[in-house]
Amino acid sequence: xxxxxxxxxxxxxxxxxxxxxxxxxxxxxxxxxxxxxxxxxxxxxxxxxxxxxxxxxxxxxxxxxxxxxxxxxxxxxxxxxxxxxxxxxxxxxxxxxxxxxxxxxxxxxxxxxxxxxxxxxxxxxxxxxxxxxxxxxxxxxxxxxxxxxxxxxxxxxxxxxxxxxxxxxxxxxxxxxxxxxxxxxxxxxxxxxxxxxxxxxxxxxxxxxxxxxxxxxxxxxxxxxxxxxxxxxxxxx
Numbered sequence: 001x002x003x004x005x006x007x008x009x010x011x012x013x014x015x016x017x018x019x020x021x022x023x024x025x026x027x028x029x030x031x032x033x034x035x036x037x038x039x040x041x042x043x044x045x046x047x048x049x050x051x052x053x054x055x056x057x058x059x060x061x062x063x064x065x066x067x068x069x070x071x072x073x074x075x076x077x078x079x080x081x082x083x084x085x086x087x088x089x090x091x092x093x094x095x096x097x098x099x100x101x102x103x104x105x106x107x108x109x110x111x112x113x114x115x116x117x118x119x120x121x122x123x124x125x126x127x128x129x130x131x132x133x134x135x136x137x138x139x140x141x142x143x144x145x146x147x148x149x150x151x152x153x154x155x156x157x158x159x160x161x162x163x164x165x166x167x168x169x170x171x172x173x174x175x176x177x178x179x180x181x182x183x184x185x186x187x188x189x190x191x192x193x194x195x196x197x198x199x200x201x202x203x204x205x206x207x208x209x210x211x212x213x214x215x216x217x218x219x220x221x222x223x224x225x226x227x228x229x230x231x232x233x234x235x236x237x
Contacts, residue, residue, distance in 0.1 A: 017058075017168045022159045024056030025149055032125055032150055035095040042094045045124045046077055049092050052124075053078075058167040065090075069110060076107050080120070086111070087170065088118035088129075095124045101141060108132060112139055118175075120165070125150050127158075129165055131179050144179050191232045195224050 031048060034040075053059045059080055069076040069089065078090040089107035093099060099121055107119040111132055119141065121128045128146045132139035147161035148154055164175050183189070193199060200220050207223075208215060 013168055013172070014163075017166055018159065018163050020058070021056050021162050021166065024052060025155070025159055025162065028052055028056070029150060032095070035124060036150070039096045040094060042092065045095045046092045048124050049090075049122055050078065053090075056162065057165055064167065076110060079110075082167075082170070086114040086116045088116060088120050090120045090122070093121075093123040097123050099123055099126055099128060104130065104141065108139065108141060127162060127165065129161075129175070131182075142179075142182070144175075144182050187233070194232060195227050200224060200227075 028048065028051075035044060035048065050061050050065060053065060054061045059065055064080055064082065065078050066081050067078060069079050076089045077092040080087040080090065089104075089110050091103050091107050093103055104119050104121050107121075111117070111119055117132050119130045119132065121130065126146070126148050129144045130141040131144050133142050145161040145164060147158040149158050149162075151158065163169060164178050169175050184193075197220075200223050203223055204215075204219050207213070
């Protein structure tokens with residue numbers, strides 16, 4: 001029986017897509033395990049990856065995926081093209097290969113040349129999505145999604161991550177929203193939020209309740225000073 005992860009569902013399309021992704025993960029775990037056991041080569045891994053993009057992520061092998069950027073040397077295996085524009089190059093490594101940023105060097109260059117902001121990297125088992133953040137004259141790849149389909153304890157996390165890589169999530173800007181969330185929870189912006197009026201007010205209320213203190217002038221400034229000087233690492237605020 002297919003399992004379904006527990007998420008806060010707000011739309012009918014999201015319910016359907018999450019269910020489809022969960023079913024695809026269940027369906028492909030067997031073939032993936034077989035590929036791992038025989039340490040399958042790049043070609044066999046690419047075949048499975050193309051099928052998963054088609055069945056699980058809803059990117060048609062015949063309309064949305066292209067191999068036009070593949071060459072005889074170090075090449076880009078696939079690319080997602082939406083409405084005639086490059087959305088994301090896809091680098092595929094054999095099932096047993098460890099993944100790292102060196103794998104996406106050519107994809108980063110292609111994306112920069114074509115104005116694309118995303119690069120996908122996978123070995124069939126591990127799936128990663130990188131956003132290319134502008135950085136001076138170049139771009140820095142920021143990991144947005146990193147999941148392992150065969151990690152039993154990470155099943156729900158895998159389904160959720162892959163959901164954000166689906167065609168529907170791209171169209172409904174859910175992948176972009178996840179990118180903004182990842183950016184918002186980086187150290188510097190998160191530190192800023194800790195000294196916002198809303199957070200300071202919540203801390204003041206909790207401290208009054210815990211201490212039985214009815215309040216005094218300068219409470220908020222005192223809380224901000226402690227947060228800034230003693231709680232949050234120096235240099236972030």
